[in-house]
Amino acid sequence: MNAPLRAAANKTDPALAGSVLSVSQLAKSFDGRIVLNGLDFTVKAGVATALIGANGSGKSTLMKCLIRLIEPSTGRIEMLGQDVLSLSPRGLRAFRAQVGVVWQKHNLVPRLSALSNVVHGVQARMSGPRAWFQSLAPDTVRAEALDCLDRVGLADRALQRVDSLSGGQQQRVAIARMLMQRPRIILADEPDASLDPQSGEEVMRLLSGLARQDGLTLIIISHRMEHTLEFSDHILGLQQGKIVMDRPTPGTDAAQLRRFFEHQE
Amino acid sequence: MANGTVTIPRFEHRSIGEYIGIVVVLALVVSSIASTAPQLDALGRGIERLFAPSGLLAQMFPPDISRIDRISLKLLETLQMAVAGAALGLIFAVPFAILATDRLSPHPLVRAAARGVIALFRTIPDLVWAIFFIIMVGLGPAAGVLAIMVDKIGFAGRFFAEAMEEADTGPQDALRAIGASRMGIIFSAVFPACLPSFTATSLFALEKAVRGSAALGLVGAGGIGVDLKVAFDLFNYDEALTIILMLFALVMIVEQGSSWIRSKLI
Numbered sequence: 001m002n003a004p005l006r007a008a009a010n011k012t013d014p015a016l017a018g019s020v021l022s023v024s025q026l027a028k029s030f031d032g033r034i035v036l037n038g039l040d041f042t043v044k045a046g047v048a049t050a051l052i053g054a055n056g057s058g059k060s061t062l063m064k065c066l067i068r069l070i071e072p073s074t075g076r077i078e079m080l081g082q083d084v085l086s087l088s089p090r091g092l093r094a095f096r097a098q099v100g101v102v103w104q105k106h107n108l109v110p111r112l113s114a115l116s117n118v119v120h121g122v123q124a125r126m127s128g129p130r131a132w133f134q135s136l137a138p139d140t141v142r143a144e145a146l147d148c149l150d151r152v153g154l155a156d157r158a159l160q161r162v163d164s165l166s167g168g169q170q171q172r173v174a175i176a177r178m179l180m181q182r183p184r185i186i187l188a189d190e191p192d193a194s195l196d197p198q199s200g201e202e203v204m205r206l207l208s209g210l211a212r213q214d215g216l217t218l219i220i221i222s223h224r225m226e227h228t229l230e231f232s233d234h235i236l237g238l239q240q241g242k243i244v245m246d247r248p249t250p251g252t253d254a255a256q257l258r259r260f261f262e263h264q265e
Numbered sequence: 266m267a268n269g270t271v272t273i274p275r276f277e278h279r280s281i282g283e284y285i286g287i288v289v290v291l292a293l294v295v296s297s298i299a300s301t302a303p304q305l306d307a308l309g310r311g312i313e314r315l316f317a318p319s320g321l322l323a324q325m326f327p328p329d330i331s332r333i334d335r336i337s338l339k340l341l342e343t344l345q346m347a348v349a350g351a352a353l354g355l356i357f358a359v360p361f362a363i364l365a366t367d368r369l370s371p372h373p374l375v376r377a378a379a380r381g382v383i384a385l386f387r388t389i390p391d392l393v394w395a396i397f398f399i400i401m402v403g404l405g406p407a408a409g410v411l412a413i414m415v416d417k418i419g420f421a422g423r424f425f426a427e428a429m430e431e432a433d434t435g436p437q438d439a440l441r442a443i444g445a446s447r448m449g450i451i452f453s454a455v456f457p458a459c460l461p462s463f464t465a466t467s468l469f470a471l472e473k474a475v476r477g478s479a480a481l482g483l484v485g486a487g488g489i490g491v492d493l494k495v496a497f498d499l500f501n502y503d504e505a506l507t508i509i510l511m512l513f514a515l516v517m518i519v520e521q522g523s524s525w526i527r528s529k530l531i
């Protein structure tokens with residue numbers, strides 16, 4: 001599972017070979033309280049990067065800053081060849097469309113079917129009523145959505161309401177919706193957090209497997225050390241608003257991670 | 266304490282301001298009753314007259330059904346006014362409610378304006394709207410429909426907006442994060458979440474419209490209220506009773522039907 005993903009990376013757009021994300025001097029304060037304190041890092045194309053840090057260390061804030069769901073105070077973000085912080089509202093929408101996000105909470109629309117929820121992912125590149133419900137979607141979109149559901153193993157639940165699915169299944173539907181976006185990079189903020197150990201591991205395995213198959217860059221936050229070690233190629237450790245650990249996963253062991261967490265105050 | 270008794274004051278100590286407040290409220294209630302409520306003896310005489318051998322009740326019975334066909338037609342018109350007014354009101358309430366909802370409104374000023382319109386439509390009674398529209402479009406059901414419509418924009422606009430404010434924001438944010446448009450978010454995340462409460466509000470609006478549409482006729486805005494007023498004015502109390510009974514039946518049927526639909530949908 002620790003096999004590096006370089007082979008997969010070759011499948012990506014040649015223009016992206018090298019880094020897909022480079023962050024410099026990124027800072028964010030909330031009402032004068034510093035959360036991100038001018039941090040720098042880069043992420044290579046096709047690499048699965050784990051972002052670790054204690055509760056409140058700013059991992060989610062960092063991830064939201066990357067797609068400007070939170071506006072950073074200062075700094076520079078270059079992602080997918082774009083200067084993220086200088087995008088126009090229109091450019092920002094087009095940029096976000098290429099970034100797949102999986103949250104701790106699945107954030108599906110509960111009263112709709114799994115298939116309708118997956119069809120929503122097409123709104124990244126298509127608007128209008130045909131992207132609102134599976135019943136109105138064109139054949140090609142429906143077929144693609146079904147295919148995405150199939151990739152997460154839920155094709156047989158397509159017309160079931162998502163609020164009648166288990167937590168793990170709901171998270172997989174959310175992943176299928178994210179795939180429907182045809183993302184070039186995936187951000188996942190604790191996708192395993194509200195699931196039991198087995199479902200959590202399945203979701204992590206699924207995400208890293210899908211990213212590898214499609215040669216996508218994956219940035220993933222998890223509080224479970226064994227997941228960090230098993231499903232990443234590289235680890236970034238966040239502490240007091242700075243990246244204090246930046247190392248490949250191979251050669252890192254649980255003891256080192258534990259030491260990282262113990263050196264917090 | 267020594268004897269195991271704890272003394273806790275029976276009444277909390279109140280400030281002088283609170284005493285003044287209580288006195289003012291009491292004075293307001295008493296003076297209001299004294300100046301507007303009926304005197305007991307007048308009320309007693311009124312009740313006596315009501316039950317007298319040739320009093321109102323006696324004149325109402327038996328109900329006069331000689332013109333039941335015309336009354337039925339007018340009742341149908343009343344129902345149509347209610348349905349048309351409620352439907353138009355509900356349709357127009359949706360955009361007003363969207364503009365009045367925090368996270369869906371394009372601009373705080375737009376939101377304030379939409380909220381203002383909804384509040385205005387809601388606070389002015391429908392009878393006043395009816396009189397206003399009678400001046401605008403003349404006597405008849407059209408004025409009634411417009412009055413019901415405006416009243417329902419106020420009623421449903423408020424509850425629609427509340428439902429949308431309360432809808433889980435997670436799915437909306439998730440769609441915003443992938444670059445979905447405002448319309449996309451509204452139709453694929455907000456409306457599906459609000460469907461049960463929208464339905465309940467719509468049915469209540471219809472019930473309210475049916476009940477209210479009878480009164481609209483009293484000021485000349487069409488429907489059976491016109492006939493009710495004429496019957497009273499001409500002392501045809503027996504026909505008035507027929508109208509009241511049929512109106513009662515109509516309202517009951519609509520309320521039963523709507524609670525049946527509610528139980529099916531939610």
Ligand SMILES: Nc1ncnc2c1ncn2[C@@H]1O[C@H](COP(=O)(O)OP(=O)(O)OP(=O)(O)O)[C@@H](O)[C@H]1O
Pocket residue numbers: 030035053054055056057058059060061062
């Ligand atoms: N919108 C906000 N307004 C004010 N403070 C915020 C906001 N969002 C986050 N914070 C603060 O920023 C800090 C970092 O929060 P963040 O959610 O990024 O941490 P995290 O590393 O994701 O934690 P966890 O592991 O618990 O998910 C916290 O102290 C939090 O209180």
Ligand SMILES: [Mg+2]
Pocket residue numbers: 059060061189
């Ligand atoms: Mg977090």
